[in-house]
Amino acid sequence: MDRLQRAVMLLLIISVLTGCGDQRILEKLGFTQTTSYDLDPNQEQASNDEKQEQQKLLVSVTIPRTSDETSRELITATAYTSKEAKLKLQSQTEFRMVSGQLRNTLFGLSLAKQGIWEHIDTLVRDSSISPRVRVTIVNGSAHELLAKDYSQHYRTGQYIDRMLEKEAISQTIPEVSLYQFTKDFLDDGIDAVAPVIKQINDHVAIDGVALFQDDRYVTKIEPDQAIIFAILRGKFKNGEMSVDMSEVGRSNEHIMFTSLISNRKIKVKASPEAQRYYADISIDVSGSVLEYTGKLSIDNEEHQKQIEKTIEEYIKLKGEELIAMMQKNNVDSIGLGKYVRNKLSYEQWKNLNWRKVYPTIEVTCNVHVRIKDYGKFVNVEQ
C-alpha cells in the first residue's frame, strides 16, 4: 500500500466514525403517535379581559409502549406555543421524544374556532414529520378524548387513526393530511376541510366534516350528509349512500346505494363585468343497489329506471342544499373558486373579492345515476 492509499484509508475510518455523532437508540426513543391541541380550559373560563392576552395551549401526546399491546404513555403540558409545550413534555418522560411516527393531530373545537394555522405551520416545518399526518377536529376537548382509555378498543391513538383510515376509504370523511390542509389553506380558490370526531360514552365516533374559513372552523356537515359532500368535492371510488326517498316525495321508501364510483365536473360561466357567475356541477354516479324497501320492485326494468331517477333527484336536492348552506356560511369547501379563477384573467381574479362574490354565485347540480346491478338474487313476480 502506498502512502497515499494509507492516508485515504485513515480518512475513511475517521469519516465512518462520524456516524457515532448523532445516535438514535431505539430503546431510548419515545415515538409520539398522536398529539392533541386545546385551549387551556382553565383559561377558557376566565373573564374576557384576561382573554385579550395570548391564550395558553393544552398539549398532550401519546407514546405507545412496547411492553404490552394496550399500554401507552400520555403526557400533558400547558404552554404558549406548541414548541414550548414540547420542551415541557420532554421533561416529563424518560424517553427522547421524536415525531417521526406521528400519525394524527387532534384539535379541540374551541381552538379550531380561533384558527389552527400556527400549529400546522410548526408541524409542516419539522422535517421529521410526515406530510401524511392527519389533521382531525374533535367536537369537544381533544385532550379528554385522547386521555380516555376505551376498554373495548386498541390503544386510543391507534384506535382513532385506524378508524379514520377506514372511514376515509368509504368516503364518510375526507382524508385530510398536513399536505392537504396546507394546500387548501394556501390556495385562494378553495377552503380547507377536516374530519370531526367526538367521544360517545365508551367509543369515539365520526361526527361529520369540519368546514374552515381560512384556518378557522366555521361549521360542520352532519355525518349523514358526508357522502353527498364527498360527491361534490371530487371523484372517488367506493362509498355507500342511504337514500331516504321521503325527501323526494316518496314516503316510507329507502334505498341502499353501494359500491359507488363518482365523477365530478365543474363548469363555470363568468361575466366579470356584471359580477355574475354560474357554476354547473355535473355528477356521474354508478353503483349497486342490494337493498330496497318500498312499493316498487327492483327487478322490474320500468321501476329500475324510476329508482335511478329518484336517486338522481335526491342527490341533486341534497347537493344543492349543501351548497346553499356552504354559501350561507361563506366557505368554499368544494373549491368552486379554482374553476372561477381559471375562467378569469389574472387581474380580474386578483380584483375579485372571492369571499364577497362566492355567496352570490348560482350553482346547479346535474346528476346522472347509473345502477350497475341489483345483486345476485331475483324475486320472480307471480
Add this chain to the structure above:
Amino acid sequence: MREKLHPFHIGILIYMTQAGVVIFSLPRVIAEHLGYNGWISLIIYYGIAAINITLISLVYRLADGKSIFQIMEDAIPKIVVLPLYIFLLSVWTLVGCMSAKRYIIIYQIFVFPTTHPMLLKLLVDVLAFLLIIKGIYNITKAATLFFWLVIWTIFLLLFFVHDFQWVNLTTFYFHESSDIVTGSFRIFTAFLGYELILLLFPYAEKRKGVMKAVHIGNLLTFITYTLVCLVCFGFYSFDQLKRMKFPMIDLLAYIELPFVERIENLIFSIFLFTSLMGIVMYNWAAVEAAQRILPKANVKWLSAIIVGLAFAVSWIPNVLVEVDAWLRFLGQIEVGIAFGLPLLLIMLLLLQKRREEPWIDYNEP
C-alpha cells in the same frame, strides 16, 4: 493505447454532471421567480443551453481532437494563459466544493442534524478524491453505474398521477414573477455542467456522435426537470409551492407504498451519486487545468492538494444561505465561462486557420 470515451457514456456523464441536488429546490425557485406556470419557461433555459452546446460543437469541429489548453497555448504565449488557467482552476474547484457543501447542509436538515458538517463533507470528498485519481475513463464508468442507480427514481412520479390536478396549474402565465434576471441565473445554473465537455475533446472517440450525445444528455436533464416541476405545480397549490424549501423532498415524503413509506431520506442519499458526479467533474476539470500549469507534478498529489484546498475553503460558509450566495456568484461566473471560453477558442482557432491558410496546397485533388 488509452481507451476513449464512447458517445453514450459522454451523454450520461453530461446528464450526471448537470443534474444534482438543485433539483430538490428547483420547482420552488421557479415558482418564486417566474410565478404561475413558471415550469414552462424551462424550455427557454434548455434552449439557451442547447445553443451553448452548439457553440461548443463548433469548437469541437475546428479543434479536431486537440485539447483546449493546446489550442490556447498554440495561439497565446504561456505567460498570458497562466492567469486564465489559475482563474479556471479556482472557479472549478470552488464550484465543486460549494455544491458538495450544499448537499451536506441539506442532508443535515434531515439526518445527523448535530454532527459537524465538515466531517460529512470529508466523507464525500474522500469519495470524490478516489474517483478523480482514477482518471476520466473510470469516472465515466462510475457515472454510468450511478446513472442507473438514480434514473429509476423518475418513475416514482407516477405515484402522483392520482393526486395531480390540472386545475391547480391555473390559467395564469408568469404572473407574480419577481427578479427574473437573478432568478434566470439561478435556474440556468441547474443546467450547467455541459461546458465541461470542452475538456473531454482529447479523451473522446473521434466520432460524429460526441456532440449529439451532449445534446441528448442536456435533453434528458430538461425532461427530468420539466417532469418534476410539472408534478410539483399540479400537486401543490401555488402559494404552498412558493413556501416550500425543498418541494421534491416533500414529494418523496408523501409517497406511501404498501411496504415502505417516508422514503425521502433513502432517495436523498441516492442523489449523493448525482451530486458526487458534479463535484468529481468540476474538481477533475480543475486538476486538468492544474496539470497544465505544473506539467511535471504527480497527478495524485495534485488532486489531493486541490481536493484538500477545496475542503479548506468550504469551511468558510456555514449555513445554507451563505453557501447559496457563494453558489449563485460562482454560477454567474460559470455561465460566463460556458459562453466565453468557446467564443475565445473559436476566435483563436479561426485566427490560426487564417495563419495556416497560405500553406494549403490548392492543387491537390
